[in-house]
Amino acid sequence: MKLYLDPGHGGSDPGARGNGIVGKEIVLDIARRIRDILTSDYNGVNVKMSRIGDKSVSLEERTNEANSWGADYFLSIHCNAFNGKAQGYEDYIHESLSDSSQTAAYQDVMHEKIIAVNRLRNRGQKKANFHVLRETVMPALLTENGFIDNEHDAALISDPSWRQTVAQGHVNGLASAFNLEPKDDKKNLYKIIAGSFQSKDNAEERVDYLQSKGVEAFVYATMISDERWYRVQAGAFSNRKNATTRLKKVRNAGIKDAYILTEG
Template sequence: MVKIFIDPGHGGTDPGAIGNGLQEKNVTLQIATRIRDILLAEYNNVSIRMSRTGDQTVSLTERTNAANAWGADFYLSVHINSGGGTGYEDYVYLGVGVPTTIYQKNIHEQIIKLVDFFDRGMKQANFHVLRETNMPAVLTENGFIDNANDAAKLKSSSFIENIARGHVNGIARSFGLPKKSGGTLYKVQIGAFSVKANADNLAAEAKIKGFDAYVSYKDGLYKVQIGAFANLKNAEQLAEKAEAAGFEAIIVQE
């Protein structure tokens, strides 16, 4: 079992950076929670602990003590930057003798692949959570909260989803986490768009006609889906219903 400790930066009385109507502590919790949920839903052989799961005040020492006491295999600290820049960067501390750069490289590559942020590079810093952890540790800075463009991106749930998925893919690659098998689902899809607004419009139309439509982002497309089933027959029935309602439905396996 690979033990991943996820640390959403700040919290409680410490909001972190603030800008454009966002507080760092809330965005880091959103990203970290999605990272946990995706890892647990889609991978085997992984267990997760978090430094906080709500808006609690947790000191830096409490965070690293918790990870060390648990014997975590990896420590991931999630932050949002500020101070007049733009884009994504991540940090490791090289003073501890634990090889960290391979984890940093994996996470960095996967995030830059999925997330539309300027690449500020892989960096090093003597931060408490990197220095005082007994395991490899990486700290990510996901955009600048005081930059209007970055902040607008951070307000989008599909953007947050991609940031989380980038972290997940980097961690999964670093530890060779096995994907859950037997999880193939037959999904009923009524459209796929490169422009999100088009997907949102179709989803809204489907909702009006009584379908439980949702938009998911995968492989560069916003896909409008109305159901997911383990059983192909059920998917076929829903697809027929959608066709009868005037939609072009296809069944995709994911």
């Protein structure tokens, strides 16, 4: 699978700005993390990036390179800004495409996997006439990962661990959409579960408590015996030893019933 990974903006184009954060720097960091996870955890993935540093690259250069290279998928990473009040995550495919298109099917998968972990308001799946969506010959998606000028979103965006989680969400979507094969030593994923609650408010209280103890965590919904539960996840690792180390930290923070959930 050949992925053309496009961190938006760069060089003389800073992208969205707000709360002391510059969009071009954030999206490059997320894109690098996506590339690193893909190349370390999956077989048969070839990643080309439109830029790997703070460089000006025209929209035409990005799409021409992706088309010439023969990419299977074009993924453009962005952050938003508007009026300080708008917040959340959204993604886009080209406006000419039907909901039954292959590109729309990929968007469905990507959106589900990203929104499951990013702790941002879900602004939905959208369509637009953006150049990188219109001029690419392969399926293309543009993701908008929060509003830099919004206080809530900016607090997340400025956190490197959040950017790692968002990168993992993008990778989860790509792995599912393209049936990527994990490397032999990456087939199991060890998740640290620090509580399961039927009340989302209770789950979010647990997250706040863990973060006050220096443990990054988030809430995701899951169905157990046909009922919706809210799990608190405090890390996910492909290495069992690393997962055990994190579990110890969570238990030392006072969550004695935390455990490792193995998926693979």
